[in-house]
Amino acid sequence: MAEKTVLGDGNWYLPKTAVVKKTVDEAPGVKTLSLAFQDPRQQAFSFEPGQFVEVSVFGVGEAAISISSPPDQRETFDISVKKAGAVSKAVHELKKGGFVGVRGPFGTGYPVKEWSGKNIVLVAGGIGIAPMRSLLKQLLDERHKYGRIQLFYGARSPDDFVFKKELAAWEKKCEVLKTIDKTCTGWKGCVGVVTQYIDEKRVSAENAVAAMCGPPAMMHYAAEQLEKTGFSEGNIFVSVERMMHCGKGKCGHCMVNHKYVCRNGSVMADFEAVKLKD
Amino acid sequence: MHSLKKTRLMEFLGTLRARHAVAAPVKRNGVRSFELISDETELDLSGLPEYSAKKFFFPPRELLYGYKVTAKGVEITPAAPPEEELVVFGMRPCDVKAVEVTDRFFLEYGARDPYYAARRKKITVVGIYSAKKGEHFYCDMLGNTFAEGADLILWDAGKHFLVESKTAKGEKLAATARRLLEPTKEKPEPIDCPVNFDRGAVRELPEDDPLWKELGDKCLDCGACTTVCPTCTCFDIVDEPALDGKSGARYRVWASCTTDDFTRVAGGYVFRKDEAARARFRTLHKFDYTTRQYGLISCTGCGRCSRECLTKVAMVDAAIRAGIRKNNAKKNAAGKKPAD
Numbered sequence: 169m170a171e172k173t174v175l176g177d178g179n180w181y182l183p184k185t186a187v188v189k190k191t192v193d194e195a196p197g198v199k200t201l202s203l204a205f206q207d208p209r210q211q212a213f214s215f216e217p218g219q220f221v222e223v224s225v226f227g228v229g230e231a232a233i234s235i236s237s238p239p240d241q242r243e244t245f246d247i248s249v250k251k252a253g254a255v256s257k258a259v260h261e262l263k264k265g266g267f268v269g270v271r272g273p274f275g276t277g278y279p280v281k282e283w284s285g286k287n288i289v290l291v292a293g294g295i296g297i298a299p300m301r302s303l304l305k306q307l308l309d310e311r312h313k314y315g316r317i318q319l320f321y322g323a324r325s326p327d328d329f330v331f332k333k334e335l336a337a338w339e340k341k342c343e344v345l346k347t348i349d350k351t352c353t354g355w356k357g358c359v360g361v362v363t364q365y366i367d368e369k370r371v372s373a374e375n376a377v378a379a380m381c382g383p384p385a386m387m388h389y390a391a392e393q394l395e396k397t398g399f400s401e402g403n404i405f406v407s408v409e410r411m412m413h414c415g416k417g418k419c420g421h422c423m424v425n426h427k428y429v430c431r432n433g434s435v436m437a438d439f440e441a442v443k444l445k446d
Numbered sequence: 447m448h449s450l451k452k453t454r455l456m457e458f459l460g461t462l463r464a465r466h467a468v469a470a471p472v473k474r475n476g477v478r479s480f481e482l483i484s485d486e487t488e489l490d491l492s493g494l495p496e497y498s499a500k501k502f503f504f505p506p507r508e509l510l511y512g513y514k515v516t517a518k519g520v521e522i523t524p525a526a527p528p529e530e531e532l533v534v535f536g537m538r539p540c541d542v543k544a545v546e547v548t549d550r551f552f553l554e555y556g557a558r559d560p561y562y563a564a565r566r567k568k569i570t571v572v573g574i575y576s577a578k579k580g581e582h583f584y585c586d587m588l589g590n591t592f593a594e595g596a597d598l599i600l601w602d603a604g605k606h607f608l609v610e611s612k613t614a615k616g617e618k619l620a621a622t623a624r625r626l627l628e629p630t631k632e633k634p635e636p637i638d639c640p641v642n643f644d645r646g647a648v649r650e651l652p653e654d655d656p657l658w659k660e661l662g663d664k665c666l667d668c669g670a671c672t673t674v675c676p677t678c679t680c681f682d683i684v685d686e687p688a689l690d691g692k693s694g695a696r697y698r699v700w701a702s703c704t705t706d707d708f709t710r711v712a713g714g715y716v717f718r719k720d721e722a723a724r725a726r727f728r729t730l731h732k733f734d735y736t737t738r739q740y741g742l743i744s745c746t747g748c749g750r751c752s753r754e755c756l757t758k759v760a761m762v763d764a765a766i767r768a769g770i771r772k773n774n775a776k777k778n779a780a781g782k783k784p785a786d
Binding site: 175178179180181182183185187206226227228229230231250252253255256267269383384409410411413414416417418419420421423424425426428431 | 510511513515519520522524525526527551552555556557559560561564679680681682683684685687691692694696698701703708709710711712713715717727730731734735736738739
């Protein structure tokens with residue numbers, strides 16, 4: 169029946185089954201899951217850094233989660249999840265071989281293709297490092313294409329840094345500034361909010377773009393600091409967080425002014441979104 | 447154009463009902479709403495029903511799909527599309543306008559919504575339009591006295607209705623009741639209802655305008671306004687698991703932007719924290735955001751949100767008053783006599 173296909177094929181509300189191939193404990197309350205679609209026809213799944221998927225744990229619900237692996241990682245893709253709500257808690261319970269539902273990818277990614285030859289400033293706070301990992305890994309895979317790459321990464325404590333092993337590798341290929349909230353024994357890095365390190369001494373807006381993801385307050389002040397060093401609308405790209413149920417601009421939860429974060433974002437080069445004037 | 451004697455309206459409705467399911471305004475337990483009818487005499491055209499016909503286009507709780515987790519994977523069974531043709535009878539112009547808005551939003555603007563599309567395909571809209579001024583709450587001011595978008599219109603012309611087919615669907619429906627219709631050259635007399643409203647006024651109100659606080663202070667976060675609004679279509683997606691823990695169903699259910707959990711993300715952060723911010727959001731969504739998105743004001747002027755509000759927060763009234771004030775100020779500046 170032709171009408172059956174209306175609610176079957178092409179129905180973007182329907183999730184596809186993905187299998188958990190690997191889980192990694194990254195930090196207290198943070199896990200990375202490597203997923204692969206069960207149906208081999210879906211393995212052509214392609215996305216851009218900064219895009220997100222709707223992940224289902226059946227019986228619990230769906231949640232919008234950024235993809236944390238780079239697009240050129242082919243067989244599986246990763247999500248890095250902090251235990252925060254019902255779905256993320258359920259995701260943490262999943263073991264290798266378990267099933268989730270996946271819809272997407274949704275939204276816009278970081279416009280990496282336009283960044284050849286540019287200096288790149290990345291700012292991440294807390295679990296905001298997840299989409300930044302996707303982006304940074306893609307940039308580092310083609311390191312020669314870009315100028316200076318800096319990552320400013322803030323976490324609560326040394327233990328709370330996600331991707332600890334990878335950070336060491338990244339530090340060899342780009343500049344990484346790590347900062348924690350309060351100093352502690354054995355810590356030799358920076359202390360305090362990540363935004364205080366974004367200043368003219370360390371950052372130049374010349375031929376540069378900035379990308380960030382983190383808690384709302386961090387993004388607000390990071391945008392202000394970047395503005396002070398000469399960055400302007402159009403070269404600051406923000407991965408905006410909002411409640412998202414549907415992923416395609418229908419459920420209404422993620423609206424900021426006349427834009428849907430899920431559709432017009434979640435990566436937005438838009439000061440209205442940066443400054444969070446809902 | 448055809449003429450239908452008012453004394454034969456029940457017969458007309460009976461003829462439609464012989465072939466199709468019919469939803470029409472009825473009064474049950476003291477409340478007027480659109481319901482499926484099995485008895486024409488239940489019809490109540492005494493005024494705008496408290497509830498619009500929204501639920502037939504976009505149900506309060508709609509099955510998206512069933513799921514079953516097995517050892518091999520997850521089986522997904524999409525909801526079956528509606529099979530029966532449905533006539534929604536007796537819609538006033540403002541409610542017909544609402545269908546134009548939700549059609550534009552669900553079918554044309556951005557992604558097409560497969561569930562709305564499947565339901566909409568089976569619906570024929572029959573409007574009842576009155577040419578009497580003052581019966582329309584704010585519809586006149588918003589230019590919705592004669593909203594397009596109905597398949598068939600019954601114009602109230604005193605002792606009879608003028609029956610006008612606007613689409614092929616409407617034509618087909620009228621043909622089933624042809625024996626009750628007489629051809630006529632008479633035309634509905636349009637009344638003069640110029641748009642007396644400046645849609646830009648609300649947009650220009652600053653974020654800290656006292657109006658938003660005034661509206662917010664009275665709001666109880668109950669969601670009555672968004673429930674009765676014929677164009678409010680926000681929803682949650684929720685799971686209803688069976689007791690076996692492995693199977694269940696996923697639904698979408700109406701949600702309201704006036705509640706604080708509407709923008710709450712995992713971890714507890716709420717983006718629109720106070721009622722004032724949410725009153726501003728809902729008002730601007732109706733009068734500004736949708737005009738920028740797809741060119742339509744999504745307030746139809748039906749007035750339900752103000753009338754059904756428990757504390758009489760008059761959200762759209764405030765916006766409309768601001769719009770009328772600005773319109774009058776403009777007219778004054780142009781040296782013309784201001785409207786009331």
